[in-house]
Amino acid sequence: MKIGIYGQFYHEAAGQYIQQLLDILDKKQIEVIIEKNFLKLIHENDTIEKDYNHFSTFRELDNTYDLFVSIGGDGTILKTVTYVRDLNIPIIGINTGRLGFLATIKKNDIAASIEKILTGKYSISKRSLLQVTTNSKKDPIGELNFALNEITVSRKNTTSMISVTTKLDGENLTNYWADGLIVATPTGSTGYSLSCGGPVITPQTSSIIITPIAPHNLNARPLVIPDDTTIELSVSGRADQHLISLDSRIATVDNETIITLQKAPFEISLIRLEGDSFLKTLRHKLLWGEDKRN
Numbered sequence: 001m002k003i004g005i006y007g008q009f010y011h012e013a014a015g016q017y018i019q020q021l022l023d024i025l026d027k028k029q030i031e032v033i034i035e036k037n038f039l040k041l042i043h044e045n046d047t048i049e050k051d052y053n054h055f056s057t058f059r060e061l062d063n064t065y066d067l068f069v070s071i072g073g074d075g076t077i078l079k080t081v082t083y084v085r086d087l088n089i090p091i092i093g094i095n096t097g098r099l100g101f102l103a104t105i106k107k108n109d110i111a112a113s114i115e116k117i118l119t120g121k122y123s124i125s126k127r128s129l130l131q132v133t134t135n136s137k138k139d140p141i142g143e144l145n146f147a148l149n150e151i152t153v154s155r156k157n158t159t160s161m162i163s164v165t166t167k168l169d170g171e172n173l174t175n176y177w178a179d180g181l182i183v184a185t186p187t188g189s190t191g192y193s194l195s196c197g198g199p200v201i202t203p204q205t206s207s208i209i210i211t212p213i214a215p216h217n218l219n220a221r222p223l224v225i226p227d228d229t230t231i232e233l234s235v236s237g238r239a240d241q242h243l244i245s246l247d248s249r250i251a252t253v254d255n256e257t258i259i260t261l262q263k264a265p266f267e268i269s270l271i272r273l274e275g276d277s278f279l280k281t282l283r284h285k286l287l288w289g290e291d292k293r294n
Helices: 016-029 034-045 076-088 107-118 278-285
Strands: 002-007 031-035 052-055 067-072 091-095 124-134 152-155 162-168 173-178 180-184 207-213 222-225 230-236 241-246 250-253 258-272
Touching: 002 016, 002 034, 002 076, 016 031, 016 034, 016 067, 016 107, 031 034, 034 052, 067 076, 076 091, 076 258, 091 107, 107 258, 107 278, 124 152, 152 162, 152 230, 162 180, 173 180, 173 207
Parallel strands: 002 031, 002 067, 031 052, 067 091, 091 258
Antiparallel strands: 124 258, 152 180, 152 241, 162 173, 162 230, 180 207, 207 222, 230 258, 241 250
């Protein structure tokens, strides 16, 4: 068995949990490969007894990996996706961050959770992604043109609103006057879109959410559309440029550029442990059904 490990940061007191994970995998005689910068952070903060191979880029990975472990929060899983891409390697997140809708394994449950995975007590949750292309010759996005949570256009270098002309399958939808516009997947429905008033959508729903950010027209509401819809956006405003973000990655785009959003041609596989579910996570994370007065 072969497992990759990635983390962005070395959280306080995280060393014991990282060491616990490595010890468990070592006892099971599992091959472990750690992302180069994260391995460096581990060495700088703690002493680990064993030398590990490392990787640096997507091109050093292949589909011989059985599992990818993300150590951190949901943001770390989003970055993990940029390594895994279309290799179809299942991802599991150990939550050393805060809320965590995607990174669901608690630090204190590492041993039991890894045992469940190694004994096959899990299922795979397929998650759709969005991809973006533009008509710009500068190609401001690059090869990482996909997002698991959302793709957002927003204002830059101005406090004024921007105008986002929006078309669905070539037909005009509306012109949003707002601070920006979020286009989210079902996975991203519990992220930025939710904080701007968007709906929660279960992960297997074949939909995309369009959510305006602080719209000037108060009747501009979030819209749910089929995920096979082609979305075209064009931004204008007082500044000459605006921002486009793909999860946590940001690029600068010239105004009037045609931005085309579509469902990506590949999916991400997230591991769901036996006994866990999206609805259970919602109840726990959002405190649904709980009354703190009692």
